[in-house]
Structures are given as C-alpha cells and as structure tokens.
Amino acid sequence: MRIATWNINGVKARIDSLTRWLEESAPDIACLQEIKSQDETFPAEAIERLGYNIATHGQKGFNGVALLSKRPLEDVMRRLPGDDADEHSRYIEATVSTDTGAVRVASIYLPNGNPIDTEKYPYKLAWMDRLLIHAEGLLATDTPIVLAGDYNVIPLPDDARHPDRWTDDALFQPESRAKHRALVNLGYTDAQRAVDNSDGIYTFWDYQAGAWQKNNGIRIDHLMLSPQAADRLTGVTVEKQTRGWTKPSDHVPVVATLDL
DNA sequence: ATGCCGTTTCGTAAACGA
DSSP states (O other): OEEEEEEOSOTTTTHHHHHHHHHHHOOSEEEEEOOOSOGGGSOHHHHHTTTOEEEEEOOSSSOOEEEEESSOOEEEEESOTTOTTOOOOOEEEEEEEOSSOEEEEEEEEOOOOOSTTSTHHHHHHHHHHHHHHHHHHHTTSSSOEEEEEEOOOOOSGGGBSSGGGGTTSGGGOHHHHHHHHHHHHHTOEEHHHHHOOOSOOOSEEOSSTTTTTTTOEEOOEEEEEOHHHHTTEEEEEEOGGGGGSSSOOSBOOEEEEEOO
C-alpha cells in the first residue's frame, strides 16, 4: 500500500496537476493539505472518476485538508481534539481496511506560526501540544497509524539547504523542533529518515527568488509512523518532478510504501 | 529587504503563506 501526503496549495487551482499526479503515481491513499476550498465546492467528480473515495474538512479561502482513498474511508474524524474554539480546518483522520487488516491515516496541516512575535506562534505550539496528546492516545490501539502532512517544521539543519536563513523562522525554532521530536520520542518514526538519512532531501521550494532553480529547499512534509506502521515500511519517494510542472504547488508529494 | 511569487476573496488590494 502506498500512502502519500501533498500540500497542493489550492485544489481548484491545482485540479489538473492533481488528476495527472493521481493517474501517474496512483497512490492508494492521498493526504492533501491547503485545499483552500469549502466542502461543497471541492472538485470531487474529477477525482472520483479516477476511482477515489473522498473525505474533506474544508473552509473558505484558507487551510483545509482532505483524504483520498481507493478503498472506503471509515470512521472519519474531523478536527483535532483539545480546543473547541479553534476554527481552522487542519486535521482529518480515517480508517482504511486492507486485505490483511487496517490502517488509520491522518492528513495534517500544522500551523505555520510566522511571524514568531505574533499570536500565530503560540497558536502553532499549542496546536502541536494537542497533536502530541492525540497521537499518544492513538498508540493505544494495535492498528498501524500514519500521521501524514505539512508539519511546517524543519526537524534538523540537514533538512534545509541554508539552515542559517531559517533561524528566525517559526519552522526552525527550538520549540517547534522539540515538539516534533517529542512525537518521535512517543514512538513515531519519520518515514523518510528511516529509509534515507542523507542531506539534500527537500519537499518545499518557495515560489520566490528562484528557490526551485537554486534548489533552495526545506523538508517539512512528513509521514510519521506508529511502531506497527514503521515495521511495515519498505520505501519512501519524494516526487520532485511535480515541482517542475506548469503552475506547480510549492510543495511536492511524499509517498511511503507499507507492506499492508 | 516593508522586496521577490502564488492563491484566494461579498475581490480589483489585501491577507496569508513559508
């Protein structure tokens, strides 16, 4: 089973790229972020035509996450628990049954947190605290868990081409990195690092200042695997080619293959 | 560097992103 995460930066602006990618890569499950669409206006037909079931948690204009799956999506949960006042659509979770069992998958759009001297940064850190509590609770089951998404965290200096340029950025603050590391310490495995610990692996290149042409990238899109899921991991692919397509997202898909 | 670029909205400039 191949499980993908992709921040597509607007599903309506990206529908042609999304359908092309679904046809060419054909993941079993795709976790999308920044759909920037309400549920009612999500372009479902073009995706269903390719054989995918869809569950969305959208809102107008910003944020928004979705799950696409060739197999049915069961027990869909929208919103991250822990703050009923949080109106941002950043979390959706569902179970997909396989021939040998099941996997519980989440699509996560973790807050950016910039600038760090505004309320956006403590919102990010509080959101990560909520994620840690929920992620710990998920480990109580025997079902393999995949928490996939745009974490907006650069875990280590090797995850940036120019780490020195990110020292004042919310994505690279010690607190942001520590809370991501806390997820690892709970028992979750960064799928990419489990299969390849080399530097120069990036998933985001800014639209500005020729970042793609200069390969000035960062690795912020992660698939975090529970122990039961990590045991099944056989490979990870970063589908960089999509960044060179016409009208690209600034993020590229990351696909993990699990023997499920 | 208050910059660069791209998407979205009760739009045509401003908010947001990373």
